[in-house]
Amino acid sequence: MATDTQGRVGGQQAGGPVKTAFAKALNTSLRTALENDPKVLVMGEDVGKLGGVFRITDGLQKDFGEERVIDTPLAESGIIGTAIGLALRGYRPVAEIQFDGFVFPAYDQIVTQLAKMHARALGKVKLPVVIRIPYGGGIGAVEHHSESPEAQFAPVAGLKIVSPSTPSDAYWMLQQAIECDDPVIFLEPKARYWDKGELDTSAIPAPLHRARVVRQGTDLTLAAYGPTVKTALSAAQAAEEEGRSLEVVDLRSISPLDFDTLQRSVEKTGRLVIVHEAPVFFGTGAEVAARITERCFYHLEAPVLRVGGFHAPYPPARLEEEYLPGLDRVLDSVDRALAY
Amino acid sequence: MATDTQGRVGGQQAGGPVKTAFAKALNTSLRTALENDPKVLVMGEDVGKLGGVFRITDGLQKDFGEERVIDTPLAESGIIGTAIGLALRGYRPVAEIQFDGFVFPAYDQIVTQLAKMHARALGKVKLPVVIRIPYGGGIGAVEHHSESPEAQFAPVAGLKIVSPSTPSDAYWMLQQAIECDDPVIFLEPKARYWDKGELDTSAIPAPLHRARVVRQGTDLTLAAYGPTVKTALSAAQAAEEEGRSLEVVDLRSISPLDFDTLQRSVEKTGRLVIVHEAPVFFGTGAEVAARITERCFYHLEAPVLRVGGFHAPYPPARLEEEYLPGLDRVLDSVDRALAY
Amino acid sequence: MDSTAARGKPRRSSAKRTAKKTQPGKPPTPGSRSEAPEMVQLLTPEGERVEHPDYAVDPTPEELRGLYRDMVLTRRFDAEATALQRQGELGLWPSLLGQEAAQIGSGRALHDDDYVFPTYREHGVAWCRGVDPTMLLGMFRGVNHGGWDPNSNNFHLYTIVIGSQALHATGYAMGVAKDGGGQAVIAYFGDGASSQGDVSEAFTFAAVYQSPVVFFCQNNQWAISEPTERQTRVPLYQRAAGFGFPGIRVDGNDVLAVLAVTRAAVERARAGEGPMLIEAFTYRMGAHTTSDDPTRYRPSDELEEWQAKDPILRLRRYLEREKLADAGFFAALDEESDRLARHVREAIRTMPDPDHMAMFEHVYADGHALVDEERSAYAEYLDSFADADTEEVR
Amino acid sequence: MDSTAARGKPRRSSAKRTAKKTQPGKPPTPGSRSEAPEMVQLLTPEGERVEHPDYAVDPTPEELRGLYRDMVLTRRFDAEATALQRQGELGLWPSLLGQEAAQIGSGRALHDDDYVFPTYREHGVAWCRGVDPTMLLGMFRGVNHGGWDPNSNNFHLYTIVIGSQALHATGYAMGVAKDGGGQAVIAYFGDGASSQGDVSEAFTFAAVYQSPVVFFCQNNQWAISEPTERQTRVPLYQRAAGFGFPGIRVDGNDVLAVLAVTRAAVERARAGEGPMLIEAFTYRMGAHTTSDDPTRYRPSDELEEWQAKDPILRLRRYLEREKLADAGFFAALDEESDRLARHVREAIRTMPDPDHMAMFEHVYADGHALVDEERSAYAEYLDSFADADTEEVR
Numbered sequence A, B: 001m002a003t004d005t006q007g008r009v010g011g012q013q014a015g016g017p018v019k020t021a022f023a024k025a026l027n028t029s030l031r032t033a034l035e036n037d038p039k040v041l042v043m044g045e046d047v048g049k050l051g052g053v054f055r056i057t058d059g060l061q062k063d064f065g066e067e068r069v070i071d072t073p074l075a076e077s078g079i080i081g082t083a084i085g086l087a088l089r090g091y092r093p094v095a096e097i098q099f100d101g102f103v104f105p106a107y108d109q110i111v112t113q114l115a116k117m118h119a120r121a122l123g124k125v126k127l128p129v130v131i132r133i134p135y136g137g138g139i140g141a142v143e144h145h146s147e148s149p150e151a152q153f154a155p156v157a158g159l160k161i162v163s164p165s166t167p168s169d170a171y172w173m174l175q176q177a178i179e180c181d182d183p184v185i186f187l188e189p190k191a192r193y194w195d196k197g198e199l200d201t202s203a204i205p206a207p208l209h210r211a212r213v214v215r216q217g218t219d220l221t222l223a224a225y226g227p228t229v230k231t232a233l234s235a236a237q238a239a240e241e242e243g244r245s246l247e248v249v250d251l252r253s254i255s256p257l258d259f260d261t262l263q264r265s266v267e268k269t270g271r272l273v274i275v276h277e278a279p280v281f282f283g284t285g286a287e288v289a290a291r292i293t294e295r296c297f298y299h300l301e302a303p304v305l306r307v308g309g310f311h312a313p314y315p316p317a318r319l320e321e322e323y324l325p326g327l328d329r330v331l332d333s334v335d336r337a338l339a340y
Numbered sequence C, D: 001m002d003s004t005a006a007r008g009k010p011r012r013s014s015a016k017r018t019a020k021k022t023q024p025g026k027p028p029t030p031g032s033r034s035e036a037p038e039m040v041q042l043l044t045p046e047g048e049r050v051e052h053p054d055y056a057v058d059p060t061p062e063e064l065r066g067l068y069r070d071m072v073l074t075r076r077f078d079a080e081a082t083a084l085q086r087q088g089e090l091g092l093w094p095s096l097l098g099q100e101a102a103q104i105g106s107g108r109a110l111h112d113d114d115y116v117f118p119t120y121r122e123h124g125v126a127w128c129r130g131v132d133p134t135m136l137l138g139m140f141r142g143v144n145h146g147g148w149d150p151n152s153n154n155f156h157l158y159t160i161v162i163g164s165q166a167l168h169a170t171g172y173a174m175g176v177a178k179d180g181g182g183q184a185v186i187a188y189f190g191d192g193a194s195s196q197g198d199v200s201e202a203f204t205f206a207a208v209y210q211s212p213v214v215f216f217c218q219n220n221q222w223a224i225s226e227p228t229e230r231q232t233r234v235p236l237y238q239r240a241a242g243f244g245f246p247g248i249r250v251d252g253n254d255v256l257a258v259l260a261v262t263r264a265a266v267e268r269a270r271a272g273e274g275p276m277l278i279e280a281f282t283y284r285m286g287a288h289t290t291s292d293d294p295t296r297y298r299p300s301d302e303l304e305e306w307q308a309k310d311p312i313l314r315l316r317r318y319l320e321r322e323k324l325a326d327a328g329f330f331a332a333l334d335e336e337s338d339r340l341a342r343h344v345r346e347a348i349r350t351m352p353d354p355d356h357m358a359m360f361e362h363v364y365a366d367g368h369a370l371v372d373e374e375r376s377a378y379a380e381y382l383d384s385f386a387d388a389d390t391e392e393v394r
């Protein structure tokens, strides 16, 4: 399964792009993976009959049975710990964590076992486990249902972390994550589940860890991933109306980060603002700022600025618009960067 | 207990500095805290009769009894979860995690409950819990006994994170952490446990979260904390012999980070290299680089450079000298920074 | 404000009296095997009193009416909250429909100085503690994450992450014991939560330290879409014995049985005899929350079966059969329910949104430089709009 | 190379034959109460065979000598490793002294295609699996973190973080069941580990899915300095019943009882009857590891008491009493032990240090840009010294 790095899967009807919701693209992707490889398993809380609280696994248990689409006991450490065992046995488990805030009971199994076991065994075992996590805010939810935990996993070697921002990426990046022989934390921007976009299941996807320039520009680079790509694009649109040309880069992958694509962009624009929902402090923006400053020291006309969550717990729903890096806050930072 | 922000404790014999080992300073600090406040508890695995695997709690159970110095079941989530309950009841638990790599089973309780409960209750409850963790490498240990997990906690609001580098700071910062009404992750550089230094238990300590310039210099600032302060000082010494004047800043606190002190130093020197054992990727150095670059954009003559662990699991003992940021690697980065 | 739970509070003393009159149950010691039926029941679904060899309760008519009132008002409050969610006033509501007896029976077994650690569904227990029910709505409206003072009513904040609070309760109980004991702590959790490692670790700590904590598991048969068989193959109350303390199953739809069993357990805890697990066998009659659609995963006849065991209905039958309450009582209660519903509706409509800057408050008790920095930067940012507005006006 | 464990391997078929001859034990069903004594024993400390109503084993003299040989060689290997640590060749060594019967008895109950998930102390089980004992030394010398191929001998890497492997074993067993079953998985852990949430979660998963996994708890009375009472108030084997599967305590210093009980449990697993918990009641006769000083926390008479129950001594007594082994056998074994010790000493002295760049290998199976970048940067950095050296030479 893992040999085809292009991530193409067999058994696809050839056909052009179809307007598809983000959630449906994920559902289709899981279905494809279950069809193509008998070793692929889907497991998690309520993924069976209910089809998951977001219906991402809708209909899969009905069609693939309880042996392949597994409702688990309510224990996240147990889910990841048994997924590791299943992977050691040759399976490719795709585990769903119901919400971002519920991944932490599994943190030890993820960072200490899942991430390190391949290295511990000097490569003798592989751990092709995908952990799907609906993440991020903006849906008016109660506590623990809106967090962005990527920075808590990114320091840990052995894990890969990606986050799609469009239905097409949702489909393809999930295919690629499942095909990957390493553990992948697959962060699904839940606020985008209902967004629609073109999906072509016969296209040739970009490599999983390659960033994508989603809008060309010359004055400043805006980097984003997952839920904030849409915000960044709106900001670029708004800026254009004020006569400023912003380039927008969808990072897509957090570990590894595609610094090459970013560097090329910043060498052109001379300015970088990065936007994510996770707190700024020790966030992805810090790593991007540090490394891009090192790589582009003589090109940068302003310091890399970061827009993101505050150093405070994700607030109650009625405050989330204040907490989240929205259009205005992004534009404010763009202005500040351009003022240098 | 928490009112005296100077961290002075009563009942101290006045007296000058005494040469004390780092481990002994911690032991004395715990003893003082147990003496001064009946609400202080010490808990963890093997902290009782054994006195902890590093003997930091040596003799405490004998003198303060099993009700105050508590051997717990072997369950880290249980240790922190019950410490939270004890804090809600009015106690000030000081929990020991036996080694860095064993804190992760408690990760959920730490980041989701301990860190957030004060905010969740709109300030109605306080969580004065100290989590002591012997951390870092260099002692030739087996896996999981040499990690530096600070970056995995720092993104989480509600936690404070500090790391002393000398016996005196070990004593005083632990006093202050215990007096603090917030949860504090207290990272003890285990490779320094046997180092000796002056301890004056009647001195007036510096504020807990203030960085300290431990060596003055003009050409470049070296920032470090915990185990790498010693490395940084050696590097500065070696550099001096080559005619270079390095300023060394002991950050002491990771959350919050004392950017003011660092900024002052960098405005003077124009260059910054930061050294820590934790992996560079998403590490403390990233946050320091991002923020100092923003604050000192026009003062920096070189990008902030980072020296630290690689994006790889902490290696077996016979490779740790390669993995750890030693003198040569620090000097190499200093050279690189000075070459700009 | 007679429609709030405040009126429920004076019951404590009467509960105490009753506790003296009745014989506190003797929970089975670990490993021992009672000859009693597996589930303690004192009131059948048909509303008939039955006896149990180990557990008895002898409530006065007033107390019985009080329990009935508690359950009715709790259900009404719950229904109103569900309605408010439908009207967009709340983002979400987890209904306790069907679990009133489990919550009122256990809640009324507690003393004021006992301490409660709830999940997110213990609206009936909150009621018994005297927490103003409108306080519970804040977190589901999105104005706070809880926010009541846990120490005002010895009722901790709702805990959403499953099972975590079992450890907090155990730690609190360890502290109670250190302080000399005499109080009980009770931790609520669900059948699903029983699978979480934290709950097992709480069992271990509580047993090792013989902490005065009662683990109260409401087995409502479902964890969202998963039936209890996805968590265990044997009755949950049996989990306790292997950790070294007694466990018992009680008919969770029988308020008298729950009261009796919980009283015995908290008495035991207060007396320093250690923890106990109660499995209240009940049923979640509604959806998991207002976001859930149970028709996707559970058969409708199951609901019908449990409707016949309704906790309120059976007490009403008993009250009527034994003539312990007259039509006037029921009519007055209906009116009180309406008043409560009105009170809740009004409260929600006047509930203020939090201040913009509130998210920077209470992150730390002793302050944090970064929070201060971000707070002022954000205030400045907001001010910049004010300036802009002013400029535009000029 | 006859002194390595490789010679232990052919035993599998004979173990199988024996399993057919003897009556596999019927483990108690959850909740049922056996009239048998609490702990299964087939060989007393004095070396006398005793009967047990549920468990029997009828080994041939050759098998008995084989078990004896396994235990003696394992102990010798262990002593040699301890000595190597004292000589600075190893950084640390966790001795299995006293636990030979628990490990050999259970290890010899397994088939080649069963799968083992050990802790960090299962040197005896490793021996039974045919893992070259010198392979075990690497991680304690600091040249790797394990590094043998788990699939060569169906013996997973040592797991240091307590309890984690119970879940891996359960997941593996779930996979075995999906593949049609017929194999057993065995997870080793200690009395201390029983407190970890992961172990309880493993019990839950294994029970719910009826996975073919045997949980083998070596209760050696101590978790570093904490006696088992810091983990539980009741015997650990009782933990299983509350999760819905059988648990049993076996005399962990009686290799025959351990063999019989483990055989029954793995047979049960292979037959698809689900998990089982075995508590092997044994004793850690040495320090926790070479870093530990048990005189700080445990009384010396306890050690004496357990020395009388020594697992090797009692089998020797039996062999001698029943004349199942002669002086020649013991003398040859002594020699074999010496050869093994020599082999280990030589192996450690020739064990190569890992290459500088090894830390960048196997971080990922499919590569990672940052690792590549750091690897080449580091190589360049190292080269710069080489250049410097060269320059200096010039």
Ligand SMILES: Cc1ncc(C[n+]2csc(CCOP(=O)(O)OP(=O)(O)O)c2C)c(N)n1
Residues within 6 Å of the ligand: A045, A074, A076, A098, A102, A105, C121, C160, C161, C162, C189, C190, C191, C192, C193, C194, C220, C222, C223, C224, C284, C288
């Ligand atoms: C650690 C964690 N995982 C998942 C969830 C999502 N979740 C919320 S309630 C629930 C089911 C809980 O079932 P149960 O414990 O039986 O309580 P009930 O809702 O039936 O009262 C789940 C899975 C959560 N809140 N916390």
Ligand SMILES: Cc1ncc(C[n+]2csc(CCOP(=O)(O)OP(=O)(O)O)c2C)c(N)n1
Residues within 6 Å of the ligand: B045, B074, B076, B098, B102, B105, D121, D160, D161, D162, D189, D190, D191, D192, D193, D194, D220, D222, D223, D224, D284, D288
């Ligand atoms: C999660 C975790 N916490 C702490 C430790 C440190 N530690 C190593 S062994 C040990 C005691 C284990 O006792 P037990 O499970 O009884 O096994 P034994 O060592 O007696 O074989 C402890 C506390 C660890 N390895 N993992």
Ligand SMILES: [Mg+2]
Residues within 6 Å of the ligand: C190, C191, C192, C218, C219, C220, C221, C222, C223, C224
């Ligand atoms: Mg439930």
Ligand SMILES: [Mg+2]
Residues within 6 Å of the ligand: D190, D191, D192, D218, D219, D220, D221, D222, D223, D224
């Ligand atoms: Mg042990």
